[in-house]
Amino acid sequence: MFIEVLVIGIGALTAAALLLIALIGPATTAKLAPVAGSSGATGVGLATAYALGILLDRAADTILTPYRRRLRTRFFSTNSAYAGARLRLAAFPVLAARADYARSRMRICRGWLFNSLALTMTADLAMLRYSFDHRLLTLYTATALGLVxxxxxxxxxxxxxxxGYRKLAEQTGTSQISPSLPAQTQPDSVSPSEVQ
Structure with missing residues (x-):
């Protein structure tokens, strides 16, 4: 959990730094550059990245919760059915460990969805503030790459x-998959669990 929050937070901190660079401009950025490379700034940066990672993870979860719950209804008709399946899975340590790994990957993807959008916007703002060759082409390229x-x-x-939901239903014998819905094909190493 620590590493995934830090991975998410580093992206958020980078977006915040780009926003600051866009706001203060080239002259002030050049003056602050030596301070940013100090060991003290590195320590503060890591602590800040971790804190931002927690905030972004919670915000991303809140924003995506309604959509995630709609996805879950494909396999579990009620919250209690889902909770019961999670409890049954906990009795199998190997499967529970795989579920934790899957949850970690889901959190990172969820956080970096929002990081990508934030980095795209702040990079665009920074590029608009600075003068350099082929700025318009770089701006369009960065925007397209960020959105993709x-x-x-x-x-x-x-x-x-x-x-994750499909595997949880299969592994706990609580599958309520509608026959009209095609099963998702993913490698067997991906395991179940709702993103927290």
Whole structure:
């Protein structure tokens, strides 16, 4: 949990730094550059990244919860059915460990969906503030790449979430899959669990 929150927080901190660079401009940025490279700034940066990671993880979970619950209804008709399946899975340590790994990957994809959007916006703002060759081309390229990356993280999060619910239903014998819905195909190493 510590590592995944830090991985998410580093992206959020980078977006915040880009926003600051865009706001203060080139002259002030050049003056502050030596301070940013100090060991003290590194320690503060790691602590800040961790704190931002927690905030972003909770915000992303809150925003995506309604959609995640709709995905869950494909496999579990009620909250109690889902909770019961989670309890039954806990009796199998190997499966529970795989579920934790899957949850970690889902959190990272979820956090980086929002990081990608934030980094795209703040990078665009910073590029608009600074003068350099081929700025317009760079701006369009960065924007397109950021949006494609965000979409990729959303698709990965959705696929991992659906696969997790499907595997949880299969492994605990509580499958309520509608025959009209195709099963998601993912490697067997991906395991179940709702993102917290």
């Amino acid at each position: 990356t965000a979409f990729g993280f959303f698709r990965a999060w959705r696929a991992l979430t659906l696969t």
